[in-house]
Amino acid sequence: xxRKRIAIVGVGLIGGSLAIQLHEKKISSRLIGVExxxxxxxxxxxxxxxxxxxSLDNAIKNADVIIxxxxxxxxxxxxxxxxxxxxxxxxxxxxxxxxQLIQSVKDHPKRGRFVALHPMWGTEYSGPQAAVKxxxxxxxxxxxxxxxxxxxxxxxxxxxxxxxxxxxxxxxAAAHDLHAAYVSHISHITSFALANTVLEKEKExxxxxxxxxxxxxxTVRLAKSNPxxxxxxxxxxxxxxxxVLNEHISQLKKFKACLEKENEEYLLELMQxxxxxxxxxx
Amino acid sequence: xxRKRIAIVGVGLIGGSLAIQLHEKKISSRLIGVExxxxxxxxxxxxxxxxxxxSLDNAIKNADVIIxxxxxxxxxxxxxxxxxxxxxxxxxxxxxxxxQLIQSVKDHPKRGRFVALHPMWGTEYSGPQAAVKxxxxxxxxxxxxxxxxxxxxxxxxxxxxxxxxxxxxxxxAAAHDLHAAYVSHISHITSFALANTVLEKEKExxxxxxxxxxxxxxTVRLAKSNPxxxxxxxxxxxxxxxxVLNEHISQLKKFKACLEKENEEYLLELMQxxxxxxxxxx
Numbered sequence: 001x002x003r004k005r006i007a008i009v010g011v012g013l014i015g016g017s018l019a020i021q022l023h024e025k026k027i028s029s030r031l032i033g034v035e036x037x038x039x040x041x042x043x044x045x046x047x048x049x050x051x052x053x054x055s056l057d058n059a060i061k062n063a064d065v066i067i068x069x070x071x072x073x074x075x076x077x078x079x080x081x082x083x084x085x086x087x088x089x090x091x092x093x094x095x096x097x098x099x100q101l102i103q104s105v106k107d108h109p110k111r112g113r114f115v116a117l118h119p120m121w122g123t124e125y126s127g128p129q130a131a132v133k134x135x136x137x138x139x140x141x142x143x144x145x146x147x148x149x150x151x152x153x154x155x156x157x158x159x160x161x162x163x164x165x166x167x168x169x170x171x172x173a174a175a176h177d178l179h180a181a182y183v184s185h186i187s188h189i190t191s192f193a194l195a196n197t198v199l200e201k202e203k204e205x206x207x208x209x210x211x212x213x214x215x216x217x218x219t220v221r222l223a224k225s226n227p228x229x230x231x232x233x234x235x236x237x238x239x240x241x242x243x244v245l246n247e248h249i250s251q252l253k254k255f256k257a258c259l260e261k262e263n264e265e266y267l268l269e270l271m272q273x274x275x276x277x278x279x280x281x282x
Numbered sequence: 283x284x285r286k287r288i289a290i291v292g293v294g295l296i297g298g299s300l301a302i303q304l305h306e307k308k309i310s311s312r313l314i315g316v317e318x319x320x321x322x323x324x325x326x327x328x329x330x331x332x333x334x335x336x337s338l339d340n341a342i343k344n345a346d347v348i349i350x351x352x353x354x355x356x357x358x359x360x361x362x363x364x365x366x367x368x369x370x371x372x373x374x375x376x377x378x379x380x381x382q383l384i385q386s387v388k389d390h391p392k393r394g395r396f397v398a399l400h401p402m403w404g405t406e407y408s409g410p411q412a413a414v415k416x417x418x419x420x421x422x423x424x425x426x427x428x429x430x431x432x433x434x435x436x437x438x439x440x441x442x443x444x445x446x447x448x449x450x451x452x453x454x455a456a457a458h459d460l461h462a463a464y465v466s467h468i469s470h471i472t473s474f475a476l477a478n479t480v481l482e483k484e485k486e487x488x489x490x491x492x493x494x495x496x497x498x499x500x501t502v503r504l505a506k507s508n509p510x511x512x513x514x515x516x517x518x519x520x521x522x523x524x525x526v527l528n529e530h531i532s533q534l535k536k537f538k539a540c541l542e543k544e545n546e547e548y549l550l551e552l553m554q555x556x557x558x559x560x561x562x563x564x
Contacts, residue, residue: 120495140492169492182484183493187501190472193533195556201529202464209562210422210451211465213402217563218500219469224560227553231546238541245538247483249531251475256527259520264513271509274477278506280491281499 001159003029007063009056009078011035011044013123014094015069016131019049021164024133034059044128060085065156068093073232076104083110090153092117096180097236098144098173112150115157118142118176119166120184126226137165144173181240188222188230189245195223283441285311289345291338291360293317293326295405296376297351298413301331303446306415316341326410342367347438350375355514358386365392372435374399378462379518380426380455394432397439400424400458401448402466408508419447426455463522470504470512471527477505 006022008015011033022028033050035041041053056078060066066082068075072095082091083105091114095101098116105111120140123130141161146154158168171179198220202208208216234241258267288304290297293315304310315332317323323335338360342348348364350357354377364373365387373396377383380398387393402422405412423443428436440450453461480502484490490498516523533552540549 120493122495122497124497139495142493167492179484179486179489179493182480183490183498184495186476186479187498189534189537190476191501192553192556193530193537194468194472195559196533196536196552197468197526197530198464199555199558200533201526202461205562207461208465210449211402211424211461212563213404213421213466215404215406215504216465216469218503219473220559220563221500222497223556224563225553227550227557230553231550234537234541234549235544235546238544242538242541244479244483245534245541248475248479249534249538251478251482252471252527252531252534254478255471255475255516256524256531259516259524259527262517262520264517267516268509268513270478271474271507271512273481274474274505275509276481277477277502280487281494281502281506 001027001163003027004064005030005032005062006065006067007032007034007054007059008050009034009059009066009068010070011040011049011128012069013126013130013132014119015067016044016047016049016128017121017133017135018067018069018094018119020131020133021136022160025163027160027163032059032063040128047128047131049128049131056082057085060089063089065090065092067091068095071229071232072097072101072236076101076236079114080105080108083108083114086110086113089113090115090156092157094119096184096233098142098176100236102145102148102173106148111148113153115146115149115153116144116173117157117161118144118180119161124221124224126229136161139166140169141166142176143168143170144176146170177237178240181237181244185233185237185241186244186248188225189234189241190248191220191222192225192230195220283309283445285309286346287312287314287344288347288349289314289316289336289341290332291316291341291348291350292352293322293331293410293413294351295408295412295414296401297349298326298329298331298410299403299415299417300349300351300376300401301326302413302415303418304442307445309442309445314341314345322410329410329413331410331413338364339367342371345371347372347374349373350377353511353514354379354383354518358383358518361396362387362390365390365396368392368395371395372397372438374439376401378466378515380424380458382518384427384430384455388430393430395435397428397431397435398426398455399439399443400426400462401443406503406506408511418443421448422451423448424458425450425452426458428452459519460522463519463526467515467519467523468526468530470507471516471523472530473502473504474507474512477502
């Protein structure tokens with residue numbers, strides 16, 4: 001496939017990791033970074049994640065494709081502005097929520113140039129130094145409301161992410177946001193809340209540090225995630241997240257009731273039910 | 283150090299993993315397994331985790347050291363019986379709760395031969411096939427109420443687990459159970475409850491399977507743990523677990539209130555608080 005000039009807006013964990021892939025898979029002829037955080041901009045250049053940094057306006061002029069990897073609240077304000085300024089460039093977003101964003105450009109005359117994506121990959125770290133080689137490979141990527149995008153834009157986008165090694169799944173924005181609440185957003189809420197629980201209850205840092213096993217680290221690691229990235233995700237997907245959070249609290253209350261009533265039989269039943277996750281997560 | 287004949291009662295995840303280490307580190311001259319589950323007994327022999335299987339009574343007669351790696355409810359009923367039958371053998375337990383067990387043999391004439399340990403290692407898998415080479419290395423192990431054990435028994439035990447590569451921490455049983463609730467037991471409860479939440483809300487297994495990212499897997503993996511092992515742990519440590527579970531539910535309710543009231547400022551504050559876990563878990 002013909003290489004393109006690609007601008008990445010937000011060269012952090014996601015944008016930086018994608019930049020590595022776009023270069024390695026020979027998809028980009030030139031990688032332009034747009035980054036409002038000057039420390040991140042400098043670091044991204046040092047790490048050679050992108051070839052050069054530009055202002056957003058210059059990047060739009062000099063790129064064939066503009067990829068947005070910024071917090072989802074900034075995405076909603078920036079995407080319509082970018083669509084106002086483009087000619088025939090393809091604009092792609094990689095955000096974790098989709099309904100509000102797609103709604104924000106629904107009637108835009110350039111709507112067709114925009115392709116909405118959500119790669120199911122991330123880590124609890126952030127910034128360009130968190131970018132990972134080989135990220136996204138063998139992971140799923142969700143393409144939302146593809147029929148609202150121009151055919152050429154969708155075709156190019158699919159080819160690119162297939163070349164990177166991702167499985168493309170198509171669904172509408174509402175279904176995406178619902179599933180994302182279940183399989184990603186709630187995990188982050190529980191992890192943040194667990195960290196606060198332990199920090200509140202366990203006053204001896206040294207004890208946590210010395211005793212924490214892999215199990216604890218595994219359930220709490222997402223609590224290290226970037227609040228500036230996650231708060232807007234939770235707010236944009238608040239109805240779905242609230243729905244699953246309410247269910248989660250009521251599930252925890254079942255465990256609580258078992259312990260209060262010393263009902264070991266029901267406790268075993270709850271845990272055997274939870275074991276069914278094995279049929280999905282090996 | 284002189285090699286000893288060691289009996290392992292319960293050759294599953296923990297007992298099997300320890301058996302591998304006892305052999306590799308040249309601590310055992312002979313490894314005797316005691317296993318009530320006949321499938322596990324056969325599998326443990328096939329995997330050569332132990333040299334032979336014996337009844338508990340024969341194992342007690344033929345071993346210098348008896349190590350218990352069975353569910354904590356079985357531990358409480360079996361330990362006094364074993365102490366009744368031993369001469370000068372050392373008896374070690376590796377259970378995840380300590381107060382009730384230590385209480386159960388407090389006034390036993392052979393109390394001194396018993397050493398109470400809890401290695402801070404495990405996985406969500408169980409049975410002899412789950413035994414892992416190199417487990418325990420560079421992990422912490424808690425030695426409880428060491429002053430109630432005979433000096434020679436404590437000294438031998440410390441040497442063994444140091445040779446295996448573990449950091450030995452000493453504390454009393456009450457402190458152990460409290461810390462264990464914070465840094466291990468609550469992680470299992472939240473993970474079990476999260477699995478039930480997602481299985482309840484997400485009726486499409488295929489969607490979870492296709493979309494689940496590493497973050498979801500990380501927070502939910504402990505839900506695959508063995509209920510027969512974990513229910514007795516939660517029951518024995520129910521007061522501490524209830525205490526931390528109540529705190530966890532109230533932390534989750536803070537997230538819920540933020541979403542309900544669209545209070546992004548407080549949401550950010552909660553997440554920034556949770557980020558402080560970074561100072562402990564790198």
